[in-house]
Amino acid sequence: MNFGNLFKIAVKALGNNKMRGFLTMLGVIIGVASVITMLAIGQGTKKSIQSEISEMGSNMIMIHPGGDMRGGVRLNSDEMESLKLKDFNDIRNNTKYVKYVSPMVNSAAQAVYGANNTPTTVYGVNLDYLDIRNYAVEAGDVFSDQDIKVAAKVCLIGKTVADELFPDGTSPVGKVIRFGTIPFRVVGLLESKGYNSMGMDQDNMIIAPYTTVQKRILAITHVQEIICSALSEEYTDQAIDEISSILRVNHKLKETDEDDFTIRSQQEISDMLNNTTNMLTILLSAVAGISLLVGGIGIMNIMYVSVTERTKEIGLRMSIGAKGRDILAQFLIEAVLISVTGGVIGVLFGVAASLVVNFAAHFPIFIQPWSVVLSFAVCTLTGVFFGWYPARKASMLDPIDAIRYE
Numbered sequence: 001m002n003f004g005n006l007f008k009i010a011v012k013a014l015g016n017n018k019m020r021g022f023l024t025m026l027g028v029i030i031g032v033a034s035v036i037t038m039l040a041i042g043q044g045t046k047k048s049i050q051s052e053i054s055e056m057g058s059n060m061i062m063i064h065p066g067g068d069m070r071g072g073v074r075l076n077s078d079e080m081e082s083l084k085l086k087d088f089n090d091i092r093n094n095t096k097y098v099k100y101v102s103p104m105v106n107s108a109a110q111a112v113y114g115a116n117n118t119p120t121t122v123y124g125v126n127l128d129y130l131d132i133r134n135y136a137v138e139a140g141d142v143f144s145d146q147d148i149k150v151a152a153k154v155c156l157i158g159k160t161v162a163d164e165l166f167p168d169g170t171s172p173v174g175k176v177i178r179f180g181t182i183p184f185r186v187v188g189l190l191e192s193k194g195y196n197s198m199g200m201d202q203d204n205m206i207i208a209p210y211t212t213v214q215k216r217i218l219a220i221t222h223v224q225e226i227i228c229s230a231l232s233e234e235y236t237d238q239a240i241d242e243i244s245s246i247l248r249v250n251h252k253l254k255e256t257d258e259d260d261f262t263i264r265s266q267q268e269i270s271d272m273l274n275n276t277t278n279m280l281t282i283l284l285s286a287v288a289g290i291s292l293l294v295g296g297i298g299i300m301n302i303m304y305v306s307v308t309e310r311t312k313e314i315g316l317r318m319s320i321g322a323k324g325r326d327i328l329a330q331f332l333i334e335a336v337l338i339s340v341t342g343g344v345i346g347v348l349f350g351v352a353a354s355l356v357v358n359f360a361a362h363f364p365i366f367i368q369p370w371s372v373v374l375s376f377a378v379c380t381l382t383g384v385f386f387g388w389y390p391a392r393k394a395s396m397l398d399p400i401d402a403i404r405y406e
Helices: 003-015 018-056 085-094 128-132 145-149 159-165 210-218 233-250 266-309 311-319 324-361 369-395 399-404
Strands: 060-065 068-070 073-075 098-113 116-125 137-140 154-157 176-179 182-190 206-209 225-230 261-265
Touching: 003 018, 003 324, 018 266, 018 324, 018 369, 060 233, 060 266, 085 098, 085 225, 085 233, 098 128, 098 159, 098 210, 098 233, 116 128, 116 159, 116 210, 128 225, 145 210, 154 159, 154 176, 159 182, 182 206, 206 210, 225 233, 233 261, 266 311, 266 324, 266 369, 311 324, 311 399, 324 369
Parallel strands: 116 206, 154 182
Antiparallel strands: 060 225, 060 261, 068 073, 098 116, 098 176, 098 225, 137 182, 154 206, 176 182
């Protein structure tokens, strides 16, 4: 018997039990839709993290003081004063894999203008900081090297600070605001960067010369952090090795001494976040895949019922010349039709569900073509795998026993 006839017989058999066929497909539909949606959310989150990392500077390197033992007590790294301006200058002057470098000190307080105020953080940096963090100036200008030398009370402010202090939309450039008790003249407004993937508002900040924050706000001579960027992402490891060597020499550390500083790269953070996201995606997909397994078991169950119900039909067909392989092919075609049709509907539902999640819950999504192809291929194989055994059982029936079956 040719394939065309077998296909028509299979379609007719499924058409005679439409509701049962649909309910059997439902497990496959839910399984495929769940897998596609979970993968879309996982990949979307990963893309979002990568985008955020890229905006922050994928080749960024952060240097913090390390904890130390004093009198048998391990001090918090925030209490250490091991990073000096000499470290910053040596990194700037004696490295070939570092492109930009900036010292950093910061303090949190209320920013005030007239009757308006808002809590924010001032970051004391140099001009390289804007290049390292990919910040751009929307209005006004940046402070100058001369402002850094004289510790001038000038600053750039983020969009959130501007909106809170100037709610009427007035340009903040040229205005004098207070940070705590210190007056600052606003020389520029930063372009908005919004929230990052960790929920931090990147526009709620004030940027000022590091010398100003050191002398006029914190009254310190050390720096709390040094932030750098490598020439490019592939040179990050070489840049870290250079920085580590310079700091160990400056801090007079012996070969057996542990570092009294900590170096973290954006690539390291990106890899950690990506690994976490991948694990969650695999976990969610595995849970969703259980639905696909349940759908496959449903196909096997229904095919068993179908074989039992149509035992006489099978016997009659075999008695007039149908071979075992024809019966096997017929029931396999039915199983594959159920799984493929369920797979197509599941793909449509999965894509629709992903878009709904993105629209309603504002989750980032990214539907990769391979996830659709994989889900569809798995559901097709599920139909073959779970449909084969009942089909084989039908093909091995004895025609005489089948005809006599009640």
